[in-house]
Amino acid sequence: MDDQTWPLEPREVATARDLGEQARSGQLALLLGAGVSMAAGLPSWTALLKQLARRADIDEATLRSLADSPLDQAELIAQRLGDRLGAGVTEIIGRVDRVSLAHGLVAGMDCQEVVTTNYDTLYEDAVESTGRFRPALLPWESVHGDRSWVLKMHGDIAREESIVLTRRSFVRYDSTFRPAGSLLQSLMMTRHLLVIGTSMTDDNVIRLAIEVDDFISKDKQFGTFIDVSGAPVRAQLWEGRFRWHVCGGSDQLQRVRQMEIFLDLVAVHAAGDASWLLDERFGGLLTDEEIACTDLARKVYREADSRASVLLRPLRDGLAMFGAK
Numbered sequence: 001m002d003d004q005t006w007p008l009e010p011r012e013v014a015t016a017r018d019l020g021e022q023a024r025s026g027q028l029a030l031l032l033g034a035g036v037s038m039a040a041g042l043p044s045w046t047a048l049l050k051q052l053a054r055r056a057d058i059d060e061a062t063l064r065s066l067a068d069s070p071l072d073q074a075e076l077i078a079q080r081l082g083d084r085l086g087a088g089v090t091e092i093i094g095r096v097d098r099v100s101l102a103h104g105l106v107a108g109m110d111c112q113e114v115v116t117t118n119y120d121t122l123y124e125d126a127v128e129s130t131g132r133f134r135p136a137l138l139p140w141e142s143v144h145g146d147r148s149w150v151l152k153m154h155g156d157i158a159r160e161e162s163i164v165l166t167r168r169s170f171v172r173y174d175s176t177f178r179p180a181g182s183l184l185q186s187l188m189m190t191r192h193l194l195v196i197g198t199s200m201t202d203d204n205v206i207r208l209a210i211e212v213d214d215f216i217s218k219d220k221q222f223g224t225f226i227d228v229s230g231a232p233v234r235a236q237l238w239e240g241r242f243r244w245h246v247c248g249g250s251d252q253l254q255r256v257r258q259m260e261i262f263l264d265l266v267a268v269h270a271a272g273d274a275s276w277l278l279d280e281r282f283g284g285l286l287t288d289e290e291i292a293c294t295d296l297a298r299k300v301y302r303e304a305d306s307r308a309s310v311l312l313r314p315l316r317d318g319l320a321m322f323g324a325k
Contacts, residue, residue: 006265015245016262018105019224020109020269022192028270029113030106031184031205033198035228037118037254039100042093049073055088056080071167072167078166086160093119093157099126105263106196109270112148113191115184117202119157124150139180153180153204181208188212193223193244196263200225200234212239225263228255277321298324 022028031177035267038044046087050180052065056077063107078085099107104171107126114135116123125283127148128134134150136142137156143149149200155162164173186191200206209222218240227235230252235244249260264268276282278294278301294324301324304316 006261008262009229009263012245013261015224015243015264016265017269019192019194019266020271023109023111023266023270024272026112027192028109029187029193029223030109030111030115030118031193031195031198031223032106032114032118032123032228033196033202034118035199035256036100036106037096037122037197039102039122040098040122041096041100042120042122045070046048048089048092048308049077051092052077052081052085052088054299071170073163074166075168078168085165086142086163089119089163089165090157090160096120097121097125098125099129099224102196104129105133105260105267105310108267110272111194112146113187114148115151115153115187117154117198117205118156119152121157121161124214134280138183139177151180151183153184170203175301184208189220191223192221194266195225196221196259197226200238201228208242209238226259228252228259230255240297272324277322278319279325282323297322301325 004018008016020026034042034044041074050060050063053060053073058077058080061312063073063077066076069131080089102128103122105129107123110130110132112285114123114155117278124135124137133147136144138149138151140156141149154164157163164170165295181204184205188209189212212222216273220241221243222241223240223243225235226247227244228247228249228251232244232246235242238244245262247255247258251256278297280298283291283294297319301316301319304312304319
């Protein structure tokens with residue numbers, strides 16, 4: 001399969017290949033925001049607040065009067081709903097249980113370390129659907145062996161009391177969830193962080209990134225940011241720290257589609273499972289050059305399989321792992 005199969009610019013292809021290779025080597029970590037889950041039908045932050053406001057009997061005019069501060073909108077909603085706020089968020093978010101294409105693609109990268117500001121469980125569902133163990137959820141579950149993990153920075157719908165939404169909860173975040181922030185900072189310093197579905201306007205994430213920026217060498221890059229905003233001027237604020245990948249398109253739908261195409265190529269380069277490669281039924285996925293090479297490999301397999309040599313057995317078994325018959 002050739003990289004030219006994807007409708008991407010050479011620079012984009014090179015970036016996707018680099019990210020895929022980092023994923024295969026265990027150096028890629030993910031930071032997932034609301035944009036990934038919106039593709040599955042979940043509401044944006046603004047839409048979530050509007051739905052919660054209706055539950056709290058707050059009229060639209062009152063909510064709009066605080067439009068310059070979504071955290072204040074959330075604080076007002078929390079005052080009206082009281083201890084029903086978490087249940088309201090859980091009910092709205094929990095309505096969607098089907099993963100998006102983006103969830104499937106990032107799950108296919110098999111990253112061991114993932115941080116998300118989302119409340120939903122769709123990424124974990126996508127990982128489990130690949131046949132791998134469901135990731136451990138931090139900070140509630142322990143990580144054992146090579147099991148992957150997901151850090152839920154803003155809470156989880158299965159734990160209503162953990163949800164971070166209001167100004168009060170954001171102000172208290174550092175004192176309450178400092179280890180979570182430290183873990184994200186450690187990934188910025190030790191891994192290549194692929195940021196998807198967020199606009200880099202979350203005050204907590206920005207503060208943590210600035211602290212790392214002040215701490216580490218100026219030639220250290222945090223990672224790669226996938227931008228579908230259509231206004232990539234924010235890249236100037238993080239120049240040198242994030243490689244900014246701008247998804248082209250005249251509207252949001254086209255830009256999200258370009259993001260999916262890009263992530264698809266990343267996932268291809270990240271894939272470590274080639275058990276189909278020498279299976280003739282999958283020949284349609286290969287180029288003429290690749291077909292010629294796999295034909296030779298199958299001939300070698302048949303030669304090794306036809307002989308009684310013990311020394312050739314590992315060669316035969318190795319080729320069989322790639323689908324040779």
